[in-house]
Amino acid sequence: MKGAVLYGPGDVRVEERADPTIVEPTDAILRLSATCVCGSDLWPYRGIETYPGPQPMGHEYCGIVEEVGSAVRNIRPGQFVVGSFWASDNSCPICQSGYQSRCVDARLMGLEGAQAPFLRVPLADGTLVATPELPSADLIPSLLAASDVLGTGWFAADAAAVAPGKTVAVVGDGAVGLLGVLAAKQMGAERIILMSRHESRQKLGLEFGATDIVTERGDEGVARIREMTDGLGAHSVIEAVGTQESMLQAMRSTRPGGHVGFVGVTYEVALPGMDLFMSTVHLHGGPAPVRRYLPTLLDLIWRGTIDPGKVFDLTLPLEQAAEGYRAMDERRAIKTLLTP
Ligand SMILES: [Zn+2]
Ligand SMILES: [Zn+2]
Numbered sequence: 509m510k511g512a513v514l515y516g517p518g519d520v521r522v523e524e525r526a527d528p529t530i531v532e533p534t535d536a537i538l539r540l541s542a543t544c545v546c547g548s549d550l551w552p553y554r555g556i557e558t559y560p561g562p563q564p565m566g567h568e569y570c571g572i573v574e575e576v577g578s579a580v581r582n583i584r585p586g587q588f589v590v591g592s593f594w595a596s597d598n599s600c601p602i603c604q605s606g607y608q609s610r611c612v613d614a615r616l617m618g619l620e621g622a623q624a625p626f627l628r629v630p631l632a633d634g635t636l637v638a639t640p641e642l643p644s645a646d647l648i649p650s651l652l653a654a655s656d657v658l659g660t661g662w663f664a665a666d667a668a669a670v671a672p673g674k675t676v677a678v679v680g681d682g683a684v685g686l687l688g689v690l691a692a693k694q695m696g697a698e699r700i701i702l703m704s705r706h707e708s709r710q711k712l713g714l715e716f717g718a719t720d721i722v723t724e725r726g727d728e729g730v731a732r733i734r735e736m737t738d739g740l741g742a743h744s745v746i747e748a749v750g751t752q753e754s755m756l757q758a759m760r761s762t763r764p765g766g767h768v769g770f771v772g773v774t775y776e777v778a779l780p781g782m783d784l785f786m787s788t789v790h791l792h793g794g795p796a797p798v799r800r801y802l803p804t805l806l807d808l809i810w811r812g813t814i815d816p817g818k819v820f821d822l823t824l825p826l827e828q829a830a831e832g833y834r835a836m837d838e839r840r841a842i843k844t845l846l847t848p
Contacts, residue, residue, distance in 0.1 A: 511624030512565045512829040512846075517555035518837075520830045525564060525621065528628035533579035536632035538589065540571035542652045543622050544820065545832045545844040546593075547682045548773055553833050556775065564621025565829075566846075567593035568655040570648065573636075574626070582633045588643055589636040590806060591629055592798035593617045593656045598634030608634075608799035623829055625848035637802040639810060649817025649845055650809045653687065657843065658805055658816040659798030660771050661687030661748070665695055666801075667769030667792040668744035672696035677733050678718070679758045680748030681709040683819040683843040684771060686716055688746040690816060693717025694808070697744070701736065703729055703757075709842060712818060726753055733761040741766060747793070750774045756783065764788040771796055820845040 511525040543566050551557040570590040596611035603611050615630045661684045676692040678685050681704035692700045702718040704710050710721050722732045741763035750772025758768050770793030808814045822841035824832050832844035
């Protein structure tokens with residue numbers, strides 16, 4: 509099969525890779541219906557994160573089960589399934605408490621390379637959730653979004669304690685931030701302020717349920733949020749970028765006693781001690797336990813209640829993965845869907 513491989517900064521190639529096979533009896537092999545490029549794939553693409561050698565890419569996936577290992581009980585060939593970017597057993601005490609991304613046996617799906625026609629999924633019974641039937645083609649982008657960006661945006665809103673009547677601010681207008689808006693709307697937020705300066709992203713944010721747009725960022729952005737909330741700050745803030753500036757912007761936009769849900773990967777972030785001490789906000793985040801939310805999210809998609817697939821504003825054949833990366837890197841696309 510042909511899959512996407514990153515050779516170094518800016519150098520993605522689609523080349524021959526070995527077909528995945530059952531390695532452990534708990535594995536499943538999927539024939540992917542769609543895959544995509546993630547904002548987090550841009551970290552190694554930009555050389556901020558480095559690999560020792562050529563690295564198969566991709567960790568977001570959905571598709572049809574081809575084959576299962578001898579120990580797989582609940583998943584069977586022919587089912588359409590979605591899984592998280594972390595494989596998990598869904599049975600250890602950490603999974604049972606809802607933090608499957610930190611399962612004692614968590615496996616990073618990025619290592620399997622999901623930007624390919626076939627994918628090995630470890631711990632299939634714990635990781636994969638099947639749809640009631642085979643989905644129609646128009647549902648595929650939304651089901652794919654559930655694999656990461658929707659689940660991550662949903663976790664961010666949950667971690668930020670979004671609830672009816674609350675004012676929510678969203679820092680970051682990438683796919684995760686936009687789906688954080690969608691999640692906040694579903695959770696009944698009264699006011700949802702999206703911080704964005706890109707017209708197409710603002711438009712999609714409003715479609716997903718944002719009530720206000722703030723174009724200022726940094727200290728000016730914080731001042732705008734305070735102005736809009738009687739000087740108090742938002743109840744709930746979703747941080748979906750992961751830089752020093754965005755993290756401080758999120759903390760300072762939150763009222764005392766409020767909640768920050770942070771899901772941007774915080775590579776270089778260092779919180780100043782006194783900002784942390786005086787903030788009196790709840791900070792909760794990290795790699796989203798998407799598996800916790802998958803049954804709920806698939807159900808909402810299946811009934812047509814939500815359409816998170818709208819974040820894919822560019823669809824390319826897998827062979828053109830390099831252009832998919834470039835378009836996202838240059839912010840010409842919010843998110844690229846790749847068809848194997
Ligand atoms: Zn991702
Ligand atoms: Zn577990």
